[in-house]
Amino acid sequence: MSRAVRFDSYGGPEVLRIAEVPKPVPGPGQLLVRTVVAPINPGEIGIREGAFADIWPATFPEGQGNDFAGWVVSTGEGVTGFAAGDEVIGFAPRAAQADYVALDADAVALKPLGVSWEEAAPLPAVGVTAWAAVDAVQPRPGETVVVSAAAGGVGVLAAQLVRLRGATVVGTAGGHNFDFLRSLGIVPVSHGPGLAEEIRKAAPEGVDAYIDTFGGGNVDIAIALGVPAHRINTVADPLAVRRYGVHGRAQEDAFSPVLVAELADLVARGRLAVPISTVYPLERVGEAYIELARRHTRGKIVLSLVPEADRERERRALFGDRSSNPT
Ligand SMILES: NC(=O)c1ccc[n+]([C@@H]2O[C@H](COP(=O)([O-])OP(=O)(O)OC[C@H]3O[C@@H](n4cnc5c(N)ncnc54)[C@H](OP(=O)(O)O)[C@@H]3O)[C@@H](O)[C@H]2O)c1
Known part of the structure; x- marks a missing residue:
C-alpha cells in the first residue's frame, strides 16, 4: 500500500x-x-x-x-x-x-x-506553460515585453525566458516583490489601479509584446497599450482569447519530455531560477x-x-x- x-x-x-x-x-x-x-x-x-x-x-x-x-x-x-x-x-x-x-x-x-x-x-507544468507563452509572442532582442504576475509560478519563469531572448521585461507585482523581481533583472510595476499608466512610464518607447499569467483585465490593458493581438498570450483568460483573437498557448500545447529536459538544463546551468x-x-x-x-x-x-x-x-x-x- x-x-x-x-x-x-x-x-x-x-x-x-x-x-x-x-x-x-x-x-x-x-x-x-x-x-x-x-x-x-x-x-x-x-x-x-x-x-x-x-x-x-x-x-x-x-x-x-x-x-x-x-x-x-x-x-x-x-x-x-x-x-x-x-x-x-x-x-x-x-x-x-x-x-x-x-x-x-x-x-x-x-x-x-x-x-x-x-x-x-x-518544470512540466509551469515551466512548459511559461515556454509556450513566450514562444507564442516571439520576443526579439531589444524589445520590451510585459509579463503579468511576474513573481508567480508561470510568470517568474516566463519573465526569465523572455530575458534569455534578449528583451527587456516589465513585470507586474505587488510592492513586496519589487526587489525580488529586480534581482532577476525585471523592471517591476504595481498591478494595482493605474496599471496601464505605470507600464507606459516604465516603457516610454512602447510595449512590443504582453504575456498575461493572471487574467483580470490584463489583455484589455495590452490591447489598450496598442500591442498587436498576435504578440499577446494569456494562460489565464480564455474569454479574452475569443474576444480579441490573442494567443492562449499553454502547457497542453507544448509539453514534451525534450522540452522539460531543455528547461532542466537551463536550471542546471544557472540560467533559469x-x-x-x-x-x-x-x-x-x-x-x-x-x-x-x-x-x-x-x-x-x-x-x-x-x-x-x-x-x-x-x-x-x-x-x-x-x-x-x-x-
Ligand atoms: N492551461 C495551462 O496549461 C496552465 C498551466 C499553469 C497555469 N495556468 C494558469 O496560469 C495562471 C497562473 O498560474 P500560476 O501558477 O503562475 O499562479 P500563482 O503562482 O498562484 O500566481 C501568483 C501570483 O499572482 C500575482 N497576483 C496576485 N494578484 C494579482 C493581480 N491582481 N494582478 C496581477 N498579479 C497578481 C501574485 O503577485 P503578488 O504577490 O506580487 O501580488 C503572485 O506572484 C493561473 O490562472 C493558472 O490556472 C494554466
Missing part, C-alpha cells in the same frame, strides 16, 4: 484526504516512479471545486496533482532509456500527489543530478492549497513526499549503491 491524495466530492480543501491505495503496477511502456516532490497548481483548485466540471469532470474518488519528480523504481515491458534508480521529472494528470506513480515513459525526462527535486518538479516559496509535507496538502488560493505565491509551493532528511536513506534502501542517471 502507499499514500495518495484523494477527494470524494467537489469542495474546498477540506475534501482532500490522504488515502492508502495499492501501489500501481507499470503497464507496457510505463515506468513506476517513487515520487519525491509534487508541486501544486491553481488549476487543481478549480478541478477540485468543480468549476471545470463541464470540461474536466472528476471521477470519484479522484486523484490530484500533475507534475512531479522522483526515482524510477521499475520499468514495464518494452521500456528503453530508463532504469531503476534514475532521477526523473514527469507529468501524470490527477495522479502525481502520491507515493508512487505509474505513467508512460514518453511523459518523462531525466532530471539533471545538479538540479534539486524542488526546482525540477514544477525556480523560486520555491514553501515546502509542505504531503499530510498538509490542504494547508498548501489554502496558501496557494491567496494568489500571492512567489514561485512555487510544493509537496514533499520524501522529507529531505530521509532522501539519501530511502534511495539507498530502494537501490543500494546503484548510481543515479547515466552521465
